[in-house]
Amino acid sequence: MTAAAPGGRVAAPLGWRVARLAQRRIETPTAQTLVLSVPGWPGHLPGQHVDVRLTAPDGYQAARSYSLAGPPDGDRIALTVQRVPDGEVSPYLTDAWAEGDPVEVRGPVGGWFVWRSEQTAPVLLVAGGSGVVPLMAMVRARRAAGSRAPFRLIYSVRTPADVIYADELRTRARDDFGLDVSYVYTREAPDGWRGEPHRIGLADVNTHGWPADLEPLCYVCGPTGFVETVADLLVGLGHPTRRVRTERFGPTG
C-alpha cells in the first residue's frame, strides 16, 4: 500500500478523476460495496475517504464523501455506500449506476483519521452503523501489513441484519490474531444474546475497549450524535482528547 503523502503532508492539489464501476457487492439490504476502477489512483491510507461527483445531462452536479473500505488493489478502490432513502447521490450509486458508467472521484482525502501500519499502540475502533467502513479499512490493512498492534472493534448496529461485513468480521475475529470484535445492538439483538438492546454506554466502552493507561489510539466513526456520546465516554474514562480521533457522518446522502 502506498501513502498519498508518505513523509510530510505535502501533496499535489487534488483534481477530479474519472472512475468506472467494476463490481458491486450487496452487504446488507441497504448497503453495497462498490469497486471502482480509477486509472492512475495514487494509493491511500486506511481511514481516508474520497469525494464522488455525479453530473446530470444539463450540467447539474452533486458530490458526496465516502470512506474507502480497504487497501487499494492497483487501480481499484472499494467504497461501501449506505443507501439514504431520500438521498440524491447514494440511491444513484446503489440502484442506477451500471458497470462501466463513469463518475468522478477526488482523493484520497483526510490525513488525520488514518491508521498507519507502523503504529504499534493498541487500537480501539468504535463504529456506529455505516461508520464501520473506514474502521474496516484499518482492520483489513492491519492484516495485510502483518501488524501485531492489538485491535478491538466495538460495532453498534440496529439489528443483526444491519451488520455490514458480517461474515468477514466473523472470520477475522477467529483468524486475525489480536483482533477482538464485539457488538452493541440498539433495536433488536440476535437469538441467544445476553442483555437487552440498548444504545452504547459506559459499560460497553469500558468492558470492550482498552484501559486508558495502555495509551491506545481510539477511532470513532458514525452519526454525529453517536460520535459525540462515545468521544465523551472515552474522555471521561481518561483517554486524552488527542488520542480520540473522530469522523462524524453528515445527514445527507
Added chain:
Amino acid sequence: MSPGFQGRRRTTDPALPPGQYLTEDFPVLSAGPTPRVPLDRWEFVLATETGDEFRWSWAELMALPQETPTVDIHCVTRWSKFGTSWQGVSLDVLLDGVDTAADYAQAHSYGGYTTNLPLDDLRDGQAWVVHGYDGEPLPAEHGGPARLLVPHLYFWKSAKWVRGLRLTVEDEPGFWETAGYHDYGDPWREQRYQGD
C-alpha cells in the same frame, strides 16, 4: 456525465429565480450551534447611527400589530420554497418614529451571526421580525424565538435568532458577505457571490 443521473428536480417554473430548484421540505442551514434564548431574557434592540436605542421585550413584541405574510423564499444553496406562512411584526412598525439618516442596517443574532442590508429593503412591507411559522411558534432550528424575514433577497439575509439591528451610515458586510457572498443578494439577478 453520469448516465441516468438526474439529481434533484429542477424546473423552469417562472416563479423560480434562475438556478433555483423547488423543494417541498424546509432544509435547515446552520453555521454554528443553535442558540437557546429563554423568552423572558429575549430582546430586540434597534440602535441608530447616533447611539439611540429602541428595545422590545418578548411581551412588547407580541403586543405590536401582527401580520401573517405568505411568501416564497430562495436560499443561495439553490433551494426555493413557495408559499411559506409566517407570523410577526413588520419592520415598518419597528422603524416607525425612529429618527435616522442611516442608509444601511446590519442585523445581528444570538450566536454571533451578522448580515447587512440597505435600510430601504427593510421598509414598505418588505421585511418582518417573525416568531411564528405555519401557525406554530418558530422552531429554534429555523431561527426561533424570532428571525428576520426579508423574502425578496436570498435567505441568508433573513437572519435566524435575530437580536437586533444596527443602523449604519456605511455598508458593513456581515458573516457571509465578508467571505465571498454578494453584498445585496437579489435572487432574480442571481447575485450569489461578490461581483455577480
Added chain:
Amino acid sequence: MTEMSYLDGNMLDGPLRELLAVDLSAATGRCASCGMVGPMAGLRVWAHAPGLVGRCPSCAEVMLRLVRAPDRAWLDLRGATYLQVPMPTAEPFPRPL
C-alpha cells in the same frame, strides 16, 4: 439534531486541497479567540450552510470559513492565529545567519 449537525475537520481536506498543496486538516491550528492549539481535523465543521464553517471545539468561535463559487473560492482564516504544518525535513527559512 440541530446541536449535532456538525462534522469533523477531517472533511476539510478535500475542499481545501482544491486550493492548497497542503493537507490542512492534518495541520495544527491556534484559535485566535481562546488560544487553544489543536489539530484542524478536530474543528467542528458546519457544512449545511452557504459555505464551510470550522469552529474551535473548545470555545465554538469561527476559525475557518471556506466559500466555493463555481469559478472562485474564498478562504478566511482570521480566526486562526497560526497553522503549523508538518513538512519534510529541510533547511529552515530564514537560514541560520
